Amino acid sequence: MNSAVVVGAGIAGASVAYFLSRAGVNVTVVDAGLHAASHVPSALINPVRGQSGQVDADALAGMHQTWALVEDLTARGHRIPHGRTGVLRPMPDDQTRARFGRHLPADLKTQWVAPAAPLGPGWAHALFLPDAGWVDGPALCAALLSASGARLVTGRAECWTAHAVTLAGGERLNTGAVVVSGGSVGSTWAGEERTHRMGSMLLLDRAVSGVPLSFGAYLSPDARGGVLGGTFEAPSPTWEAPRLxxxxxxxxxxxxxxxxxxxxxxxxxxxxxxxxxxxxxxxxDAGVWHLSGLSSKGFLLGPLHARRLAEQVRSGGTPTSPLQ
Ligand SMILES: Cc1cc2nc3c(=O)[nH]c(=O)nc-3n(C[C@H](O)[C@H](O)[C@H](O)COP(=O)(O)OP(=O)(O)OC[C@H]3O[C@@H](n4cnc5c(N)ncnc54)[C@H](O)[C@@H]3O)c2cc1C
Incomplete structure (x- = not known):
């Protein structure tokens, strides 16, 4: 298989395009240029999730993969604002600390520290994750696309089969393989009923802390100052227009x-x-490849899943590559 069309240029599609290109595949990326969750100004690379402290089985490998990409692309001259600063997870009580403690894998570097400034009062414990940090979403996606050398087609893909994508204007792109990574908006355009959650960030004139702080919401540096963000709207069965x-x-x-x-x-x-x-x-079942539904972990796990998927796509897939 020596050519592929990737639908979607968020972190999923851009990463798939990057890894396919590196494997010698001639890649075209089709992107509508709308509503990419990957345009999040500051995404945490944080393996210890939410308020339960769950750690995905792939979280460590995903974190290392994302940092390796950022370092490699930066060394090749791409500008990707980021900070491998660590992330601080304050906790309100002993119960929460015990819950987090139960989930922490032995090979994840962690330090329990006394809650102190810049944390506000009332926190009982704080977990420092020295290998975590933040990255500028659009800059990482743009660097991946640029480094991939993929041809970028701006427009909406209307429909696809295993070997062709038809654009909104009727143009048909024939190819060796099709990968669909349309994120939230793309899933709704494709008529799927899945679970979507909207969230917002307030852009701040400064970073209140050099190290991201995360519990409930998160405060993080970004390229222009800082952000205060979180995902708080109720889940919905379709993508919805942005609102706060x-x-x-x-x-x-x-x-x-x-x-x-x-x-x-x-x-x-x-x-x-x-x-x-x-x-x-x-x-x-139709032979179309997919990478979507990365939830709140797109930058933590997207590049890792994309690398694995690209290996399967390039080799034409195996009986062990069904849709999860
Ligand atoms: C408020 C908020 C905070 C977040 N914080 C973090 C965080 O701290 N850390 C983290 O790892 N993740 C975070 N995430 C999650 C992360 O942003 C997503 O998991 C990730 O960006 C999803 O990437 P994607 O490539 O799957 O989809 P998207 O980024 O949504 O990209 C999909 C692209 O495909 C295009 N497209 C769709 N359908 C078509 C079509 N038919 N034809 C052409 N183009 C199409 C769209 O226009 C879009 O450009 C956060 C998300 C939100 C909303």
Missing amino acids: PLGSLRWLLERGAALTDLRAVQVTGRWTGSRLSGLRVGRD
Whole structure:
């Protein structure tokens, strides 16, 4: 298989394009240029998730893969704002610490530290993850696409088969393999019913802490200052147009103020995106390849899944590559 069309240029599609190209495949990427969750201004590379402290089986390998890509692309001259600063996870009580402690794998570097400034008062414990950090989403996607050398077609793919993609204008792209990585909006355009969650970031004039702080919401540096973000809207069965209801804004500000003192910080803007849950990776019955449903872990796990998928696509797949 020496050619492929990838639908979607978010972190999933851009990573698939990158790894396919490196394996010698001639890649075309089709992207509508709309509603990419991967345009998140600052994505945490954080293996210890949520308020339960769950650690995905692939979290360590995913974190190392993403950092390796960032380092490699940076060394080749691509500008990708990021910080391998570690991430601090404050916890409100002993129960939460015990829950997190149960999930931590032995090979993950962790340090329990005393909660101190810039954390606000009221935190009982704090877990420092020295290998974690943050990355600029659009910059990483752009670097992957550029380094892949893939041909980029701006437009919407209307439909596809195992060996062809038809664009909205009727043009047909014939190819050796088709990979669909359309994220939340693409899933709804394709008529699927899956689980979507909207979240927002307030863009801040400064980073309140050099190390991202995360519990409930997160505060992180970004390329222009900082962000306060989280995913708080109720799940929905389809992608929905970006919005930030006042109640959600209040939720975000309360979570942010619990993390640290925000009184000196200015809000300079807002970014809203929708993420898709339910990992879908592999080949469907029609022979079309998929990588979607990366949920809140697109930058932690997307490149790793993309590398594995690209190996299967390049080799034409095996009986052990069904859709998950
Ligand atoms: C508020 C918020 C905070 C987040 N924080 C983090 C975090 O800290 N760490 C982390 O790892 N992840 C985080 N995520 C999740 C992460 O952003 C997503 O998992 C990831 O970006 C999904 O990438 P994707 O490539 O699957 O989809 P997307 O980035 O949504 O890209 C899909 C692309 O495909 C295009 N497309 C779709 N259908 C078609 C079609 N038919 N034809 C042409 N183009 C099409 C779209 O226009 C879009 O450009 C966050 C998400 C949100 C919303």
